[in-house]
Amino acid sequence: MDDAGVFVVKLQPMTSITxxxxxxxxSAMSSGSGVAASVAGASPTFSPLYQQIKSLITQSLQSGExxxxxxxxxxxxxxxxxKVSQGTVRKAIDELSAENLVVRRQGKGTxxxxxxxxxxxxxxxxxxPDEGVPHYPENRIIEVRRLRAPAxxxxxxxxxxxxxxxxxxxxxxxxxxxxxxxxxxLPGSIFxxxxxxxxxxxxxxxxxxxxxxxxxxxxxxxxQIRAICADETVAQLLQIEKGTPLLNVxxxxxxxxxxxxxxxxxxxxxxxxxxxxxxx
Amino acid sequence: MDDAGVFVVKLQPMTSITxxxxxxxxSAMSSGSGVAASVAGASPTFSPLYQQIKSLITQSLQSGExxxxxxxxxxxxxxxxxKVSQGTVRKAIDELSAENLVVRRQGKGTxxxxxxxxxxxxxxxxxxPDEGVPHYPENRIIEVRRLRAPAxxxxxxxxxxxxxxxxxxxxxxxxxxxxxxxxxxLPGSIFxxxxxxxxxxxxxxxxxxxxxxxxxxxxxxxxQIRAICADETVAQLLQIEKGTPLLNVxxxxxxxxxxxxxxxxxxxxxxxxxxxxxxx
DNA sequence: AAGTGGTCTAGACCACTTT
DNA sequence: AAGTGGTCTAGACCACTTC
Numbered sequence: 001m002d003d004a005g006v007f008v009v010k011l012q013p014m015t016s017i018t019x020x021x022x023x024x025x026x027s028a029m030s031s032g033s034g035v036a037a038s039v040a041g042a043s044p045t046f047s048p049l050y051q052q053i054k055s056l057i058t059q060s061l062q063s064g065e066x067x068x069x070x071x072x073x074x075x076x077x078x079x080x081x082x083k084v085s086q087g088t089v090r091k092a093i094d095e096l097s098a099e100n101l102v103v104r105r106q107g108k109g110t111x112x113x114x115x116x117x118x119x120x121x122x123x124x125x126x127x128x129p130d131e132g133v134p135h136y137p138e139n140r141i142i143e144v145r146r147l148r149a150p151a152x153x154x155x156x157x158x159x160x161x162x163x164x165x166x167x168x169x170x171x172x173x174x175x176x177x178x179x180x181x182x183x184x185x186l187p188g189s190i191f192x193x194x195x196x197x198x199x200x201x202x203x204x205x206x207x208x209x210x211x212x213x214x215x216x217x218x219x220x221x222x223x224q225i226r227a228i229c230a231d232e233t234v235a236q237l238l239q240i241e242k243g244t245p246l247l248n249v250x251x252x253x254x255x256x257x258x259x260x261x262x263x264x265x266x267x268x269x270x271x272x273x274x275x276x277x278x279x280x
Numbered sequence: 281m282d283d284a285g286v287f288v289v290k291l292q293p294m295t296s297i298t299x300x301x302x303x304x305x306x307s308a309m310s311s312g313s314g315v316a317a318s319v320a321g322a323s324p325t326f327s328p329l330y331q332q333i334k335s336l337i338t339q340s341l342q343s344g345e346x347x348x349x350x351x352x353x354x355x356x357x358x359x360x361x362x363k364v365s366q367g368t369v370r371k372a373i374d375e376l377s378a379e380n381l382v383v384r385r386q387g388k389g390t391x392x393x394x395x396x397x398x399x400x401x402x403x404x405x406x407x408x409p410d411e412g413v414p415h416y417p418e419n420r421i422i423e424v425r426r427l428r429a430p431a432x433x434x435x436x437x438x439x440x441x442x443x444x445x446x447x448x449x450x451x452x453x454x455x456x457x458x459x460x461x462x463x464x465x466l467p468g469s470i471f472x473x474x475x476x477x478x479x480x481x482x483x484x485x486x487x488x489x490x491x492x493x494x495x496x497x498x499x500x501x502x503x504q505i506r507a508i509c510a511d512e513t514v515a516q517l518l519q520i521e522k523g524t525p526l527l528n529v530x531x532x533x534x535x536x537x538x539x540x541x542x543x544x545x546x547x548x549x550x551x552x553x554x555x556x557x558x559x560x
Numbered sequence: 561a562a563g564t565g566g567t568c569t570a571g572a573c574c575a576c577t578t579t
Numbered sequence: 580a581a582g583t584g585g586t587c588t589a590g591a592c593c594a595c596t597t598c
Contacts, residue, residue: 048586074564085588090565098378100560106565107595124559220560226550227507227525245507245525251559270506277557279404279531280380280500328567354583365569370584386584387576 053082054092061101061112062256068114068217072102075110101219115207115218124207124221124253127273129174136205137172137180142237144168144196146188153185156252156263164188168199171237178238179273185263190216216261221253225275230267238269247275333362334372341381341392342536348394348497352382355390381499395487395498404487404501404533407553409454416485417452417460422517424448424476426468433465436532436543444468448479451517458518459553465543470496496541501533505555510547518549527555 047055057078066072075093079086093110096102100123103111113120121136128134145167154161165185172180186194191214202209211217226248235242246267253262268275327335337358346352355373359366373390376382380403383391393400401416408414425447434441445465452460466474471494482489491497506528515522526547533542548555 050586076564087589088587091586093565104565105596107563107597109564109596126557126559220558223557223559225505225527225555225557227527227548229509229523229525243509243523245509247505247507247527250554268507274530275505277406277503277505278500279406279503330567356583367570368568371567373584384584385577387578387582389577389583 049084050088050091050095053078053084053089054095056082057092057096058101058256064215066112068112068211069116070112071109072112099219113217113219115205115211120207121205124218125205126275126277127180127268127270128276129273131272135174137174138176139199139206140171140173141196141199142169142171144194144199149185153263157185157187157260159187159189166191166194168194170199174273177272178240179269181234181237181267183265187261190214190261210262216255218253218255218262220258221251221262224250226250228267234267238267240269244269244271246270249275329364330368330371330375333358333364333369334375336362337372337376338381338536344495346392348392348491349396350392351389352392379499393497393499395485395491401485404498405485406555406557407460407548407550408556409553411552415454417454418456419479419486420451420453421476421479422449422451424474424479429465433543437465437467437540439467439469446471446474448474450479454553457552458520459549461514461517461547463545467541470494470541490542496535498533498535498542500538501531501542504530506530508547514547518547520549524549524551526550529555 057072060066060072072078073081075086075089078089082089093102093104097104097110100113100120103113103119105111115121122128122134125134125136146164147167148162149157149159149165151161153165154163157165159165165188168182168184168186170182170184171178172182191210194214198213199206199209207218228246228248230238230240230242230244230246232242234246235244238244238246247270249264249266249268251262251264251266252260253264255261337352340346340352352358353361355366355369358369362369373382373384377384377390380393380400383393383399385391395401402414405414405416426444427447428442429437429439429445431441433445434443437445439445445468448462448464448466450462450464451458452462471490474494478493479486479489487498508526508528510518510520510522510524510526512522514526515524518524518526527550529544529546529548531542531544531546532540533544535541
């Protein structure tokens with residue numbers, strides 16, 4: 001894939017297309033490169049060069065060319081591959097780094113972000129103890145089941161109603177105190193062979209397992225939070241009184257390409273913990 | 281303040297101080313500038329040039345040299361003032377823009393962020409309707425009172441226990457339905473002369489009023505969310521049943537320099553709304 | 561010593577806005 | 580036409596890591 005650069009379109013955004021229109025003439029380009037792509041019939045989506053580079057890098061992440069935890073090529077190498085300057089690659093990687101898709105390490109290189117890392121552990125776990133330092137909870141898998149996706153689940157996962165989904169119920173405890181009841185729905189097509197046993201024997205965050213065992217890396221999630229009261233079933237699982245107020249956290253998680261791959265409904269007991277959020 | 285540049289220290293971070301040690305020798309600097317600041321006795325905090333520039337710009341924001349909504353000097357002008365290249369100023373402003381302290385507008389310039397803008401309205405209002413598009417709630421001020429700061433309030437506002445604080449209670453409604461009960465505590469020293477009347481006659485977000493009338497612009501906030509049940513008093517104010525589950529949102533808001541200037545406890549009714557949050 | 565990302569500068573051209 | 584921010588390039592040097 002050495003000639004990936006030919007796909008880079010250096011073009012005027014939002015401008016009428018004229019033959020050989022070229023935003024950045026050769027005099028301003030990397031010396032010795034003859035890249036200027038032809039225009040006719042090109043896709044109607046124009047964007048700055050660094051955005052195109054960013055998109056190409058994202059595609060390589062999505063395709064699995066570079067896997068979570070792995071080192072990606074150096075900025076100089078990518079610049080050479082895409083036939084652009086290092087500065088342009090740099091700006092693309094800057095944004096990917098800001099979005100937590102990659103992690104830069106001075107002197108070592110740029111790595112694909114992974115959930116097998118201390119720094120990623122609490123990015124998707126927002127419940128923190130009122131006193132003391134955050135720590136990771138213990139997991140207890142209550143149930144793993146295959147079922148046909150109900151309409152609402154299918155809609156949010158962007159699959160067809162009735163498609164196979166994996167349902168998981170688990171309880172998470174802090175220092176032995178049951179605190180979180182999670183119900184998860186995962187597309188069956190992606191999470192083939194997921195069993196309670198594998199979930200139980202795996203130590204560490206579930207997103208790490210998803211990443212390693214099913215090639216699915218979560219990049220972002222969208223949550224909706226409401227207050228509810230515990231019903232009989234929930235009260236029993238969390239060992240609390242029926243009617244205890246709980247946070248109801250509905251999450252849709254996305255992998256590369258903003259594809260939804262997890263639906264989660266968490267019930268959080270907030271008598272000793274709180275959901276933390278920074279507004280900025 | 282044309283010679284502000286003399287305060288810029290171009291130095292090696294994390295390195296033993298040697299006479300005239302200079303990270304960026306004149307050959308790499310703006311031609312014709314003789315800036316290199318002397319070293320002896322300098323503050324022990326070293327950082328990249330653009331961070332120092334960022335800090336200088338922040339100081340001007342904090343001092344009120346440029347007020348919310350106003351245009352700040354162009355990148356070229358700032359570069360000239362601080363005796364650095366435009367690229368360095370640019371990187372400083374990039375970060376300020378990412379932190380929502382300023383807003384760039386191509387062709388027009390860079391403006392100090394303000395809460396009198398549609399784009400800022402929902403940055404600190406996370407409650408959205410389950411159906412339909414978000415819109416701003418109606419305000420009803422229940423009570424405005426001066427009191428002595430209780431210990432907990434004083435601690436969070438970083439003032440002395442017993443110092444004067446302004447207490448505000450208000451109810452916010454969506455389409456006439458009471459949904460949010462807010463209790464606020466504000467440092468009395470900053471919010472002198474704040475009355476129920478002024479709050480009531482002011483239309484628009486309260487942070488806009490704080491900005492215009494009291495020179496206090498909120499830049500970020502930290503929230504802790506829990507689930508509770510409505511007591512008798514709350515139930516009456518929100519016109520709901522006692523025991524209804526509510527979100528309890530505790531917020532500390534900060535102005536320039538990360539100085540806490542507002543403590544807020546919001547109770548959110550989430551039967552028709554939800555608290556939205558993006559994890560990334 | 562070599563390679564990586566991090567910082568800084570300089571200069572060019574573009575898109576957008578205002579005069 | 581002039582001024583602003585936005586993009587792209589090129590080259591230099593630095594800090595950090597590994598060999």
